[in-house]
Amino acid sequence: MLAPTPPLREAHAHIPAHGRSLTTLNLADCTSIAECIDRIRAESARLDAIDPSHTRWLLAGGIRVEAWIDRAWPTRPQIDAACPSRPAMLMCFDYHALLANTLAFRAAKIADNAPNPDGGVIVRDNHNNPTGLLLESACRLVRESVPEPTPAEQRDITIAALRDFASHGFIEVHDLLTPSWLGPILATMHDDGTLAQLNIRRICLYPLVPDLAHQHAASKSWSRSNVVELTGGKVFVDGTLNSRTAWMLEPFANPLPDHPCGTPLMNEREIADAISTCRAHNVGFAAHAIGDAAVRAVLNAAQSLPRTPADITTLSRAIRIEHAELVHPRDVQRFADLGVIASLQPCHLLYDIEVLERELASRLERVLPIRDFIKSGLIPGKTILFGSDAPIVRPNPQDSILAAVHRRRTTDSPAGSPTQNPIAPAQAIDEPTALRCFI
Template sequence: MIDVILTDGRIYTQTSAGMVEAVAIARGRVVAVGTTADILALRDTRTVVESLRGRTVLPGLIDAHVHYQLTAQALSAVDVFEVLSLDVALERVAARASNMQPGQWITGGGWAQGLWASGAFPTAADLDRVASQNPVYLRAKSGHAGWANSAALAACGITASTLDPDGGEIVRDAEGNPTGILLETAMRLVERRIPAPTVAQLADMMLEAQAQFHAQGLTGLHDYDDPSCMAALQLLRERGQLGLRVHKNVNRGWLEHALALGVRANFGDDWLKIGALKMFADGALGPKTALMIDPYIGEPNNYGIAVLTADEMYESMSKASAHGLPTTIHAIGDRAFREVCDVMERVRAEEAARGQTPDQLRHRVEHVQIIHPDDRFRLRDLKVIASMQPTHATSDYPVAERYWGERCAWAYNARWQLDQGVVVAFGSDSPVERFNPFEGIAAAVTRQKNGQPEGGWYPEMRLTVEEAIAGFTTGAAYASYQEDRLGRLGVGYYADLVVLDRDIFTTPAHEIDRILPVATMVDGQWRYGGLD
């Protein structure tokens, strides 16, 4: 029995069928595509027939790098995302503090000091002026720095005598006192003391976020948060409320637990499944903690921070590989990228000795924000996936130019990787960037944000619309071992799709980020909107 037929559209299948008019759906899968007349001939008395009225349809979009829990929590926290001044950030904290009882934590995030006139890190004293009676903690947009007030530092016992943790730094003033800025692993000194929501509360927050993901045309996510997120996802699944397909990665701190349970890649089902081991090689561009071969411009002694040594990454990756888990490693700086590739080369040799192919263990490098030209063929040769975020390029380029200068010729370059035959999966890194995939597609196609820079930042790195869509569909599906059932609208594939308010293939490139989904379908059911 055919459950649903969609007719009279422009359906981009990403198969040899090309663009078709109609699709037939049964039991959550595509069973036929073709002309409206041919597909209508398959209907029976119970089939629901809906007209697309000429609208364009894409395969469901998959965000290959999301922090689901952090995104859900950010939606209810103080929003200082990309505010253009310290004063605006403080105004928003003050407004929240006015509605809080003394002693209650105030959290939020999204600030980026590189957007402010001074370019300097804020301080605890800044926050103290507007919220001295509440501990306040705001994560940076990059996710690699935290900003705490004096009450938060005191609540966590952070003083001048507190030692820097491995892979992190407590930023200090000339007298050695904490300024309120915590970098990399030092952020955990505060974050572990912030009262955590219960699993049920977190699941409710994530359910609300899911509705917003659907409204942006997203049907799947690759998540990078901790086990608390996994617990909430399982609760949503038990409730019958999980309407996104989630590829759940395992952070390094829980690797031994996963291996003790015998968990391997792809354990689960197509709603919730285990992905890869996740590790951090370095920090990020904004706080200047990305690990570089040469120092940051104007800071001859700053090469960034190594969150893990090469030996530590190798030990964990080798162990995971031997137990059936691929690895995905965050690498933003060019030295971090080089060290990660060196580690992956060693592990690839071990896998080859066991008779395993690269297709069996699909390792990834997350971000690939800047590489040294000597390493330009590494991902191709190692058959490693480039998991990249197009909006990072368009958000970061002014700061990248300031800190990296001419090295930016090899930064944020998905064009190069695609030309070498590397599989590229696209995502947002939400809540670091907004999770609107059309902003990601527009960024990849134009290399601009709000029309700047004129002509695009390194315009030779621009992608076609089709290539950008592939990053959010077929590339992401391959990265999650689901390329035979996700990312296309072919026979046998899941009926995960998004209906657009305009044709993405004829819309001017600078207007792609304004595209709005009319309806989003997952597993043959409308999860957002619908057809009139």
Template sequence: MRAAADLVVTGAQLLTPAPSTDTALAVAGGRIVALGTDEEVLALAGPGTERIESEGAALLPGFHDAHVHAQAGGLALGGCDLEPEHSIDGYARLVREFAARSDDEWIVGSGWFGDAFPGGLPTRAHLDAIVADRPAVLTSHDAHGVWVNSAALERAGITRASTDPANGRIVRDADGEPTGVLFDAAGELVTRLVPAPGPAERRTALLAAQRHLFSLGVTAWHDAILGAYLSLPDCLPTYLETLADGSLTARVTGSMWWPPQAGPEHVPAMLEHLRATSEAGFPVRSVKIMQDGICENCTAALLEPYTGVHPTTRGDSVIAPDDLVEIVTALDAAGIGVHFHGVGDRAVRECLDAVEAARRRGGPAPTGPERPRHQIAHLDVVDPADVPRFAALDVTANIQPLWARDDQEILERKFPLIGDERAAWHFPFGALQRAGARLAMGSDWPVTSPDPLWALHTACTRTAPAADVHARNPESHRPAQPEQRLDLSTAVRAATLGAAEASGNETTIGSLEPGKLADLVLLDGPLTGPADLDRVRVRRTVLGGRTVHVSDAP
């Protein structure tokens, strides 16, 4: 006789992620053992079975964030976190309050948006007026810019005579003086001086991130950078520690950071690093390669020049295309996937070209769960000619849906640089889906909120969630490129099974099927269409059949 179920959930709207006619689910030994009608599943219950009545609310696989920086998100929660505000006065209040309660040598924080400032960027004068007695360094919400005060510039020796580093820019005023904003690699001129958080602080941050993600229904994630980047310390030691002692219970995968300055000769060292990391308890089967920057500061790599700036400015390829082909071909042959950062249409094409060359040299792509999983994240601008290549090459489109709306920063800072023709192909999720591309959904937290319901809302409506403080302009609540909207079923799949496929663990998580791990999220209402996504919230999060979060909302 079969043992009684440990948990039964009844009266639910099951999204498996596809809509199901079943209304109930049973769990035993941490795994799903049955789906069916309420009567069929209740027959599996016993005296000790936990019973949850859903009252018609949606029950889904646990959400899976396909591109996140969890330790960084946790550090942001515990540092000078500017995320809750979107104004000069709001930022000033948060920095002032943090400085008053901190006796650290440096003021360190993150989360500012450029459009909150006249001209689209802050200055050191703004920060000097708040804190002048010690250096301050605040990373932008997109992690591609650093806002510093005069004390920090002085510590780093940055003056009007300083030259821009490779893949970076010191923003200057009309007289050539540094303004206090440093883009990409230029930020490291300061961030390398900031005392790194110690092991205990990094551990606290990662576990705080886990609690926060559980509260949003996220039970699995893929950390997009295992390594040090700008002001972000290497998170790998913390993962190894928390996985070893069992305090990290979420399903986690990650991509090892490829140093931007490294060439093909670095492949053997990378493969050895991956081997040692796997033996240490964190199997890693992919590498993160950043191929360009972002459009907002003209570091994204475009096929045609930016508009409104120097007529030859096209952005930089971080890795020379020929070297990229060699690197990707060698990694692919070793069974290692590549998680590309590709924002501009030229960077996206270079990434696709590298995968195509690797497939051509190595023969047909292997099939099954062991095949290398190549994916390109962000995809702000994709040339229409390259859209079909995602499906043809089996490259996953790793999308960040919360960005796909007309925020003030996008309208005032980004679109004038890329022009109307490219703006029409801004985050072409719908076109990719119609062309048969695999989709995986990630947040890039702490760049933007890790709330998957917010991401689903924007993916399906191309508008901002009503509660998002970073979308107060009226345009953000009108559909942006409406032809690029996703239907609800497609979007839910991208946030669950699609992300699990991209991470290579779809055989154990990502869908509600007997035999899979019982990672579940129960909402507080049904999902009948995109309009519901701005109303429902997470009621309960279950990991391996065990509740890890229950909402305290009435």
């Protein structure tokens, strides 16, 4: 075990979603459809007692059907029966799939014959009826219909999240999908001393690029120098490994129909345009890119634009690649050469071992090439940053440190029983180096 840790930085988290996950029904330890339905029924009854007007939605998260006995989602009729009186939204742990009941479909105005949105799937049964399951961008249809938290709820979930980060030793947190209400709440919490009380000293905010102009203008009133700052714009270049929507140079072993190499969400031109938009606002840029094709597209876009030394050395001007779970050997050196930050979450390895071995067995050596990144000139804590992506997984820094050192699940790991074979063992680093990526 490590010695007491110095103050740490959580470089990739979702403060509102993490706070919500700590304050709403968590199904992370659920093991079957039957148990899921039972817990939804109980939550529905609890809400009926405290909210008889049925204005609140039933929200649940943390679902990992891969780990269930049934390895399948419940159906919409099952959720309708368990939660008949209010919209219900059950979120997959990775936030790239969700299950909604009929009232939630209605609130989101999704007709039974609605076409799939761009980059998303409304899953259907043999009779062509929606099963309730929505994938990728289709999730947004329902997610955006959930009522915004009230100001009191916003404050409660923000405090719940920050208290949890602080309990793990974090004094700095980066939020990688910032809604417009978060900056103002944090400014209030700075001014009334709540942030200091929680021992949170710096929060860097990254709204989506389409939201940037609006939030940039508003940040004049809520930005607090070196404490609460609009640091950059965020984009999604691909999906996730678990849903096989990460954008790969070579096909998955068991790909989704019509998507052998996953689902690119942006092309190089669009990525370059987004970088330019961030630059025009004098802020940095963060791209969600999990597959090796997505990572390459961001590097190509970065290379296509002229940059000054200041663009490369200051976080508030930097280009960051978030996740970079698979990187082609030819692209590793390009991070250092282009001054691109690798923002990594080694803890995800602990959860992804099965899907990696099943889908990418022929190129596991490309997974999280941390040692090669360091050899190529990236600096732990400066240009390699570690985070957790909470609430996707818990924000315990030990998980990432142990994953970076052992490259497999040990007896101290969350997410299942210990595994034997390390993933890309040549990329293992030592504990002090892994810790530095948090400092």
